[in-house]
Amino acid sequence: MQTVLWVKALHIIFMVTWMAAIFYLPRLYVYHVQAITENDAKGDARFKIMERKLFWGIMTPGAVLTIVFGVWLWLGYGITGKWMMWKLLLVLTLLAHHIACFIHLRAFRDGHNTRSEKYFRIMNELPVFALFGIVFLVVLKPN
Secondary structure (H helix, E strand, O other): OOOHHHHHHHHHHHHHHHHHHHHHHHHHHHHHHHHOOOOOHHHHHHHHHHHHHHHHHHHHHHHHHHHHHHHHHHHOOOOOOHHHHHHHHHHHHHHHHHHHHHHHHHHOOOOOOOHHHHHHHHHHHOOOHHHHHHHHHHHHOOO
């Protein structure tokens, strides 16, 4: 029983890490667009470094470890129910968002970003719906 508590704690810790990065990276993209619009070459270079380090140093490890510990909980302890299927669907949407962040990371890196500041502001806010859904599903476990 003690092991499951450690696994849950680690799942939550890495989920918080992942979500923090999911919220912050698109916000960096907003500021990156502003730097490019202002022809700020130093700002452009600085944002490329910050985005890369956030994506590869925090966001991706957070995602991988969240999924590892989540699968461990799911398969190792037999967590089931319709709520779990809905949670998995929301996690898949977060993974899609993660992949979209990677695509934008490469576009900025290569100097090919075509998205606006407004687009990234919206992208920054969308994951909150998945977060609310996941937390409510896990806490309430509706049938």
